[in-house]
Amino acid sequence: MTHHPILASLAVATLGLATCADAPRQAAPAAPDSEPEARAGEADPAGTNRSQDAGAAPDLETIAAGFGDAVPAGETWLKVETAGKAAPYGLWHETVMPGETLEISHEADFALALDGAVVSGLAAEHSWTAPAEAGAHELVAFDTEGRRQVLSVFVLTPLDDGETVLEGYRIGTYPRNTPEGLIRLADAEALSTPVSPNFTIGQFICKQQPGHWPKFVLVTDPMLVRIEALIGELQQENRTGADSFFVMSGFRTPFYNTAIGSARLSRHMYGDAADVFVDVDPENNVMDDINGDGRVTRADAEFLYDFASELFTGSDAIPAGGIGAYGANAVHGPFVHIDGRGRAARWGRG
Numbered sequence: 001m002t003h004h005p006i007l008a009s010l011a012v013a014t015l016g017l018a019t020c021a022d023a024p025r026q027a028a029p030a031a032p033d034s035e036p037e038a039r040a041g042e043a044d045p046a047g048t049n050r051s052q053d054a055g056a057a058p059d060l061e062t063i064a065a066g067f068g069d070a071v072p073a074g075e076t077w078l079k080v081e082t083a084g085k086a087a088p089y090g091l092w093h094e095t096v097m098p099g100e101t102l103e104i105s106h107e108a109d110f111a112l113a114l115d116g117a118v119v120s121g122l123a124a125e126h127s128w129t130a131p132a133e134a135g136a137h138e139l140v141a142f143d144t145e146g147r148r149q150v151l152s153v154f155v156l157t158p159l160d161d162g163e164t165v166l167e168g169y170r171i172g173t174y175p176r177n178t179p180e181g182l183i184r185l186a187d188a189e190a191l192s193t194p195v196s197p198n199f200t201i202g203q204f205i206c207k208q209q210p211g212h213w214p215k216f217v218l219v220t221d222p223m224l225v226r227i228e229a230l231i232g233e234l235q236q237e238n239r240t241g242a243d244s245f246f247v248m249s250g251f252r253t254p255f256y257n258t259a260i261g262s263a264r265l266s267r268h269m270y271g272d273a274a275d276v277f278v279d280v281d282p283e284n285n286v287m288d289d290i291n292g293d294g295r296v297t298r299a300d301a302e303f304l305y306d307f308a309s310e311l312f313t314g315s316d317a318i319p320a321g322g323i324g325a326y327g328a329n330a331v332h333g334p335f336v337h338i339d340g341r342g343r344a345a346r347w348g349r350g
């Protein structure tokens with residue numbers, strides 16, 4: 001999925017979206033329940049009754065059409081909440097089980113576009129019921145002032161205990177806490193689906209079965225908030241020209257985790273860990289000389305470790321987790337491990 005320009009069509013019929021278009025549960029007097037989409041070029045009669053709309057009635061399609069392809073700023077413009085929590089960035093992702101209803105709310109009215117089509121009127125609360133099929137969708141929340149927020153919504157493939165292969169992709173067996181479902185990536189195009197301002201889902205896939213589709217993957221919010229905050233701060237302080245990390249190892253299926261002899265309860269199996277480094281100067285699949293001493297060594301991993309440790313310790317908004325520093329060996333260069341285990345853990349720093 002890419003960032004579609006918002007289309008002017010009203011494809012409400014697709015994907016069972018009739019359930020999404022309305023249902024503002026707050027009894028806003030003129031909420032456009034029965035007339036979810038303003039028609040292009042036609043004043044929305046309901047809009048004239050909204051006491052706080054001083055100007056012309058909003059034409060949602062026109063507003064949505066003006067979005068273009070630009071990714072929204074890192075900050076959360078609308079502070080849209082899903083599942084009782086606000087997205088930490090203006091571009092984020094959400095997972096839902098098939099048929100599960102996503103509740104989306106904000107303190108003021110906003111509208112929704114799904115996969116390029118406006119699918120709701122203005123309201124402070126919306127709900128969207130996921131289709132039965134696993135897949136990725138682009139949900140855009142926007143208001144009449146042109147502010148918007150993007151969520152990549154993944155409808156998961158359910159994973160039953162004891163299920164070891166999904167559509168030919170080896171999952172293996174979780175030693176405990178089997179996830180209720182996995183993100184399904186149907187084809188190479190799905191890899192470019194954004195999950196945060198500086199990361200796509202494709203950066204986290206397991207290295208097994210490279211030519212096989214579909215693939216399955218997970219990423220957790222705490223892990224992603226941590227590496228997103230880290231790359232953002234490195235950019236802010238001009239420590240790197242990288243627009244993302246090189247993710248050496250993200251999600252690992254239990255099958256793969258066992259095959260490489262990793263820890264039995266590795267956070268990687270839950271999408272809650274990433275082994276990362278910066279790699280743009282030069283871009284050569286090896287850590288850059290980020291500490292500027294003219295060499296690429298373990299000291300560069302330790303620089304990233306210290307930078308991360310200081311950043312994470314100093315912020316209440318960043319979830320607790322692990323940081324590990326690693327030097328080079330025969331098969332990889334220096335890197336840091338970042339996870340979101342919920343409590344501070346540190347290792348690998350002498």
Ligand SMILES: [Ca+2]
Pocket residue numbers: 278279280281282283284285286287288289
């Ligand atoms: Ca490099």
Ligand SMILES: [Ca+2]
Pocket residue numbers: 288289290291292293294295296297299300
């Ligand atoms: Ca160095």
